[in-house]
Structures are given as C-alpha cells and as structure tokens.
Amino acid sequence: MNLSRTLLDALHQHGAREIFGIPGDFVLAFFQQVVDAGVLPLYTLSHEPAVGFAADASARYHTRLGVAAVTYGAGALNMVNAVASSYAEKVPLVVISGAPGAGERQSGFLLHHQARTLDSQLAIFREITCDQVVLDDAARAPADIARVLRSCLTHSRPVYIELPRDMVDAPCGPATTCAAAHTDPDALEACVGEVLARLRAARAPVLLVGVEIRRFGIEAKVAQLARLLNMPVATTFMGSGLMAGCDASLLGTYLGVAGPAAITRAVEGSDALLMLGVIISDTNFGVSETAIDMRGAILALDGEVAIAHHVYPRIGIEALVDALIVRAGPLPAEPVAPEPAPPCVRGLEADGAPIGPDDIARAVNDAMFEHGRMPIAADIGDCLFTALGMENTALLAPGYYATMGYGVPAGIGLQAGGGERPLILVGDGAFQMTGWELGNCQRYGWDPIVIVFNNCSWEMLRAFAPQAAFTDLSDWHFADMAASLGGQGYRVQTRRELQQALTQALATRGKFQLIEAMIPRGVQSTTLTRFVQGVRRLQHAAPAK
Ligand SMILES: Cc1ncc(Cc2csc(CCOP(=O)(O)OP(=O)(O)O)c2C)c(N)n1
Numbered sequence: 365m366n367l368s369r370t371l372l373d374a375l376h377q378h379g380a381r382e383i384f385g386i387p388g389d390f391v392l393a394f395f396q397q398v399v400d401a402g403v404l405p406l407y408t409l410s411h412e413p414a415v416g417f418a419a420d421a422s423a424r425y426h427t428r429l430g431v432a433a434v435t436y437g438a439g440a441l442n443m444v445n446a447v448a449s450s451y452a453e454k455v456p457l458v459v460i461s462g463a464p465g466a467g468e469r470q471s472g473f474l475l476h477h478q479a480r481t482l483d484s485q486l487a488i489f490r491e492i493t494c495d496q497v498v499l500d501d502a503a504r505a506p507a508d509i510a511r512v513l514r515s516c517l518t519h520s521r522p523v524y525i526e527l528p529r530d531m532v533d534a535p536c537g538p539a540t541t542c543a544a545a546h547t548d549p550d551a552l553e554a555c556v557g558e559v560l561a562r563l564r565a566a567r568a569p570v571l572l573v574g575v576e577i578r579r580f581g582i583e584a585k586v587a588q589l590a591r592l593l594n595m596p597v598a599t600t601f602m603g604s605g606l607m608a609g610c611d612a613s614l615l616g617t618y619l620g621v622a623g624p625a626a627i628t629r630a631v632e633g634s635d636a637l638l639m640l641g642v643i644i645s646d647t648n649f650g651v652s653e654t655a656i657d658m659r660g661a662i663l664a665l666d667g668e669v670a671i672a673h674h675v676y677p678r679i680g681i682e683a684l685v686d687a688l689i690v691r692a693g694p695l696p697a698e699p700v701a702p703e704p705a706p707p708c709v710r711g712l713e714a715d716g717a718p719i720g721p722d723d724i725a726r727a728v729n730d731a732m733f734e735h736g737r738m739p740i741a742a743d744i745g746d747c748l749f750t751a752l753g754m755e756n757t758a759l760l761a762p763g764y765y766a767t768m769g770y771g772v773p774a775g776i777g778l779q780a781g782g783g784e785r786p787l788i789l790v791g792d793g794a795f796q797m798t799g800w801e802l803g804n805c806q807r808y809g810w811d812p813i814v815i816v817f818n819n820c821s822w823e824m825l826r827a828f829a830p831q832a833a834f835t836d837l838s839d840w841h842f843a844d845m846a847a848s849l850g851g852q853g854y855r856v857q858t859r860r861e862l863q864q865a866l867t868q869a870l871a872t873r874g875k876f877q878l879i880e881a882m883i884p885r886g887v888q889s890t891t892l893t894r895f896v897q898g899v900r901r902l903q904h905a906a907p908a909k
C-alpha cells in the first residue's frame with residue numbers, strides 16, 4: 365500500500381466517485397497511480413477553471429465529494445476562482461495539487477511554477493478552503509487525510525491536499541475515517557423545543573430553504589417536516605430547483621421585488637421565518653421589498669441554529685431536522701397560502717418571430733412536459749434568470765458567487781458523474797470562456813444539450829449600464845464550430861427554428877447538441893428586467909449616505 369492508494373481509498377470511502385484533472389510534471393506520477401489503481405475514474409479537461417467547476421457540479425448534483433486534481437502553481441492557481449466559488453456556495457470539493465518534493469525544495473533554485481515562496485500556494489488556498497494538509501509524512505498521512513475529508517463533509521466546504529511528488533509512492537498505512545461531530549442531546553432538545561414553540565405561536569410561519577438542504581442530502585426530510593408542520597415552503601434564489609420532485613407545498617422561488625408578489629408577501633410578511641440552509645447573501649435578499657424581521661427568524665446554517673438574537677452552537681442541520689420531525693405536528697396557524705407561483709409558462713408560439721429569453725423558457729418547458737425533466741446547468745447571465753421561469757428541476761448555478769464560465773463544465777461534471785443528460789444554458793460571453801470544454805465530450809461519450817443565448821452582448825451588464833458600449837460583443841457563430849468539436853450545431857433565428865432544433869437535439873444522442881439561439885441585442889428575460897428594476901428602485905429608495 366502506498367500513499368496514493370491510501371488517498372484514493374479514503375476518497376472513495378468518503379463518497380467520491382470520480383476525479384477531474386489536468387496533469388503537469390508535479391502531479392504526473394499521481395495521475396499514473398490513479399489510472400493504475402482504478403479506484404476512481406479520471407476525466408481530464410482543457411483548462412483548470414473547468415476542472416474545478418466540473419468537480420463542483422458533480423458534488424452538488426450527486427451530493428457527495430467532488431475531486432479536482434491539478435499540478436502545482438500554474439494549474440492550482442488557475443483554479444482559484446472555481447474553488448472560491450465552491451467555498452462561497454458551500455460545496456464539498458477536494459483539491460489535490462501536486463507539489464515539489466523535499467529534495468528539490470532544498471535545491472536552492474527557484475522552482476518552475478513557484479510564485480513568491482514554495483508555500484505561497486498553500487497560503488492562498490487557506491483563504492478558500494476549510495481545512496488543509498501537506499502530505500509530507502507518510503506516518504501521519506492516513507489520519508491527516510481522514511481529518512481533512514471529514515472537515516470537507518462536515519462543513520460542506522472545499523479542502524486542500526498538497527501532495528509532494530516524492531511522496532506519491534511512499535509506503536503508507538490503510539485509509540482511516542474520522543467520526544462525525546457529536547451533537548449534544550440536551551442542547552438539541554432545547555433548540556427544538558424553542559423552534560417549535562415559536563412556530564406554534566406564530567401567525568404566519570413560512571419555511572425558506574437554501575443550498576445546505578441539498579449539500580447534506582436532506583431535501584426529502586425537509587419536505588416531510590413541511591408536511592408534518594403544514595408549512596408553505598419557498599426556495600431562495602440560490603436554492604432554486606431544490607425539492608424538485610419532493611412532496612411539499614412549494615410556493616416557488618423568493619426573489620423579493622423581482623419575483624411573484626404573493627411569494628414576496630408570504631416570506632417578508634412571516635412572523636416566524638424558518639430558514640434551513642439559507643445563505644444570507646445579497647443575491648438571496650438584496651432585492652427584498654421590506655427587510656425581513658430577523659427577530660422572528662430562525663436560521664440553521666453552518667452547523668449552528670440562530671434564533672432571533674441568540675445562537676445554539678454545534679447543531680448540525682440534519683440533526684435539527686431529524687429531531688423536529690420526531691416532535692412536529694400540524695401548526696395551529698392557518699398557513700398563509702398565497703396563490704401559488706404562476707405555473708411555468710408553456711406553449712411556445714412556434715412562428716417566424718425572433719427569439720427572446722422567455723421564448724427559450726417556454727420551449728424548454730414544452731420539451732420537459734413532453735419528454736420529462738432534465739437537470740439544468742446554468743451559467744451567469746440572463747440565462748440564469750431565464751432558468752427561474754423553467755420547470756422546477758435540479759438547477760446547478762453559482763447564483764451567489766456568480767462567476768461566469770460555470771455552465772458548460774458543470775453540465776459535463778453532472779453527466780460524467782453518472783447524472784442524466786443535462787441541459788446547459790449559457791450566454792455568448794460565458795461560452796467564450798469555457799464553452800470549448802465541449803470538445804472533451806467525444807472522448808467520454810457525453811452528450812449534453814447546450815442552448816447558447818447569443819445576443820452578441822454582455823447583456824446582463826448592459827441591463828445595469830445601458831450606455832456602456834463596451835458591453836457589445838461580436839457574433840462568433842458558435843454553431844458553425846460545433847461539428848469540429850465533435851458535436852452538432854444549430855443556429856436559430858426564429859421561434860419555429862428554436863422548437864425544431866430542440867426537438868432534433870432531444871432525438872439525437874451520443875454527441876453534444878449546440879443550439880445557438882440568436883437573441884436581438886437589448887431583449888432581456890422578464891425576470892432579469894424585474895430584477896434590475898427592483899435593484900434600481902431599492903437603490904433609489906436607500907437613504908443617501
Ligand atoms: C468570470 C467573470 N467575469 C466577469 C463577470 C461579470 C459579468 C457578469 S454578467 C456578465 C455578462 C455575461 O454575458 P453573457 O453573454 O454570458 O450573458 P448575457 O448577460 O445573457 O448576455 C459579466 C461580464 C463575472 N460574473 N464572472
């Protein structure tokens with residue numbers, strides 16, 4: 365048994381099921397160990413940001429560890445933005461970076477790929493991971509690996525493992541595991557008692573759910589709790605797509621002034637808002653019509669439960685939900701049951717009219733109604749706002765950290781990890797960043813359907829700065845390039861052509877399908893328009909500094 369095998373066995377024991385990566389000389393020997401061991405399949409991509417996004421997406425979708433393996437310096441530092449996104453969005457991503465061996469560290473040379481010092485990379489990754497280890501001692505390695513992987517799962521945040529290349533084949537003991545943190549039963553009992561008392565005394569209790577209920581695999585349990593309490597449920601912007609397929613009275617996605625008024629009234633008017641796994645971010649609450657009354661709010665996040673102005677520490681969200689389920693019963697309050705969110709609009713007018721983002725939502729909803737739901741990976745741009753008008757299905761998107769470049773690698777990561785065929789939504793600007801990763805599909809047989817919102821513009825920025833001519837982009841004719849990348853391309857100008865291309869793409873398996881939807885510059889989705897109006901309104905309403 366060597367250290368690489370110990371690490372691979374530990375990754376598998378903790379739930380990882382694949383590795384995404386790009387090799388370099390500092391990690392070549394480890395990549396060979398991965399291939400020889402056959403414990404986890406290795407998928408190589410073309411640019412390290414995509415490696416991080418793909419591993420992130422597999423972790424989100426499959427609710428398990430995602431693994432990204434890269435070389436030291438140029439590789440790992442190329443992936444910083446993707447790892448920062450995983451940190452912000454609470455994704456259990458394991459970063460494995462090759463590194464110089466002990467001998468070369470003493471060589472007296474500045475080593476290639478070195479930034480300031482040989483430890484600069486570790487220092488940088490300390491800022492965007494919740495735990496770190498340098499595997500330079502084989503005797504400690506099994507315990508160190510177990511500690512770091514346990515941290516990754518407990519906190520649902522990235523961790524950093526630096527693997528010096530002279531340690532890859534070092535004799536090493538078998539992988540071990542660390543026990544999960546213990547929850548104090550008395551503290552849990554007290555916390556549950558207070559939560560239920562507040563919900564029972566409330567006039568309008570509402571359940572708002574966020575990303576942690578996915579990260580800890582408790583969506584079905586939360587749906588069960590909502591039924592037991594007879595509470596209406598809304599998702600946050602980041603949590604859109606959560607509880608898809610669960611049996612719960614889902615109001616829809618809370619978007620403040622940018623979303624359906626009934627949901628906004630229910631969430632902002634609640635005197636007992638139970639927030640499970642909700643990140644208190646500007647994208648989730650930045651467009652609130654009225655400030656949410658936090659004195660009545662209950663927030664379970666990051667391993668603690670905050671109630672009004674006091675906190676119960678070390679109470680994991682799953683332990684809380686399990687204990688609530690045991691003691692929950694129908695609440696006395698008549699749940700505020702606003703009219704449910706408007707159903708996702710279907711019925712595309714398949715005519716000769718030009719295409720707008722809302723037409724793409726209709727076309728997708730029609731397709732999902734006919735062919736069944738598909739998981740969606742969305743990039744940042746109007747495509748994400750458009751996705752909010754689509755069927756409630758699994759939606760992967762960095763809605764809070766909001767980095768571009770996520771969509772295509774995320775769809776690849778979702779399918780590589782064993783997911784169904786994904787639908788990828790991406791703008792032309794974001795496609796210019798990482799869309800070329802589609803060229804890797806042919807090697808592995810991945811066949812996502814990709815809709816490129818080609819408005820020849822950084823339109824989301826134009827929405828906030830209409831006079832900014834620098835948001836103009838040229839027309840790259842992406843569909844023409846699909847075949848050379850191993851896929852099939854369709855360039856569509858009208859709603860009829862869009863529907864025909866989507867029908868054809870759905871019927872074609874075995875290679876990626878790229879639908880380049882030409883959207884007139886300046887035409888935005890209803891949701892983005894409302895979001896921008898809401899932000900502007902709130903900015904004007906905000907008291908002058
Ligand atoms: C890595 C990174 N760099 C810049 C930016 C800033 C930005 C946010 S939205 C946007 C324009 C997106 O254009 P695209 O054509 O993809 O989509 P659409 O708006 O529908 O036309 C930019 C440049 C972000 N978020 N991430």
Ligand SMILES: [Mg+2]
Nearest residue numbers: 791792793821
């Ligand atoms: Mg664009």
